[in-house]
Amino acid sequence: MKNFLWWLCLFVAPAVLIAVELFHPAGFTASPGMYQFLSHAEPHAEHSALAYFGPHWWFVLHMIQTPMVGLVAVGLWLMVDGIGARDGTAARVSAWLARVAIFVFALYFTILDAIGGIGLGRTILVVQQMVAAGKLSPQQFEGVVLLLNTLWVDPVVGGVGSFVSETASWAAFAVSVLVAAALLQSGRAGWPNMIPLLGFGWELQTAHASPHGPIAFALLIVAAAWLWWARRRAVPAGPA
Template sequence: MHKAMTSILWWGGLVAAPLVLAGMELFHPAGFTNAPGMYAYLCTAQPFAPQHWALAYFGPHWWFTLHVIQLPLLGLVSVGLWLAMDGIETGAAAVFAWLSRIATFFFLIGYTALDSIGGVGLGRTMLNMEALNAAGKLDARQMEGAALLLDTNWVDPWIGGVGSVASLLGSWAVFASALCAAVALLLVRRAPWPALVLLVGFGWEIQVSHASPHGPLGFALLAVAATWIRLAGASRAPAIAPAAVAA
């Protein structure tokens, strides 16, 4: 039962969830903070524009939905990253394994905070503003004031969507998690080094941004790395088993 559950969580958290995220992040725009401004861009649907990278943006309903789906998927990724360190409990590898686990914990906290505030909360606020404006309960001047507040929150040093404590905590934590996990797996010779390079690449890309284009690339790298590591481990198992029995 434990083996089956471990396999399900591995494939679900490190392959399936990242692939879904990679596809979704193709429609997560970037580079709109300064021009035209966060609210001006996100409050309405947008066509593809090279400077914003997303294939398309479907409006505030999509911003809300994207981040609602993203939250549990990132939770699954965190479970998968933690699971990747399973059984590494001795020597220098154990130190890096625990550093990876700690970083994964902070990644989960940081991204949960970031997505809750700048994703789910922001999306619902924009939708509620639209509804109140349509009902005549917010006039144009009040809408401008509300938009100013949202734009201010977006660049807030603590909770903002870019460059804030919440944002940087999650971003650097996922890189640290991937890097330390790769070192731990290398030390115990549990994975081929090219797969570990891809794992570190995942961490770096998501550290830069989870929006397009870095998010799709990063999560795709994770899915490939995890598949490679899992299959490489399975192929080595028969060769290791006889020696273990003989011992």
Template structure:
């Protein structure tokens, strides 16, 4: 998506293709919707106990997340496509970190742990206890863990935060209105904190609203006019 401001007007020309619009609008909508039902467990539960009753959904969700994370990275790249300057360059570097490390995190702590739990579903309690310990090791590992701070998790989350925030700055520098810029930064913060609810869906919701306003600025102008007309 590239955005060109017409001189002496407040209009923006969205020169993206239909496919690009589907990517930047459809990806956050789909991912945000799915993340609403991301299993989180209850206080006092082990990861094994929380995931076991819904392990099939856990695996399905984390497999779907892999291409969707890739599409979200592509969405950010599309947003800064053809933009120059330090902010656009930083955005591309940040989002590269996101796609490498966040998908690795999803594969290890999501898919691998889910496969372990599903394999142990029909096994004796003693074996399930052992598997539960192995899953906890996955999730709390300082290198690849997803339940606590880990190297891979931090690099992936920071990649998203930096990539999206820098994209917002780059867009603001070419004249994109303040509201979608703020929404993009909020998306970087919320989704960077966690992709699980509530912050994950909130982050994707902010991203969706931001790209919608960028792609269809006339929709915002129309709503403002209708609001003012209703107040008269």
């Protein structure tokens, strides 16, 4: 079962995230503005994404992203699975701190996706439906757009630079550092193996949108594959 979860969480889920994050735009907050950009499709490469397919895609993207990040969190937990007293106090402490960081990472990325991804995407679609049905006057529509743009940059729950966003981002970096520390201190990995893992954390801390998100999850696949290969080599061969 653990082998299945390892491949599902550290290869399949990151691969899916690479695919969807290539179409996750970024850098649109200041210009043209969150609602102004996300409310319609941008079929050409713009704002770091290969393309953007409109608010329906923003909703679907985050519906896919949220469970995939959850699976990645399970995979990161598996990386430190089994580290205990025999591996030394330092490794054991690092492993437990890594588990705490993984919990925070999964929790706050879920909150961020729920507010700034799934919820926002559906809200934009509902607003557009209400406008099309004549249920919002131009003045009301302007008020809704102002509210959504203001919430997007809210310091607590906003999609960029908020407490929720920054907590999720730095938790991702903390996870990579602590998992690497636990594996190094327990002798289960070497520095060359852990460099891609640290790169994963740094890139994901920078942003999960394109291009940083795809780079991060590609590095995670490299780190996981390397660790898997190293563990397979370390297993003693059975008697002939």
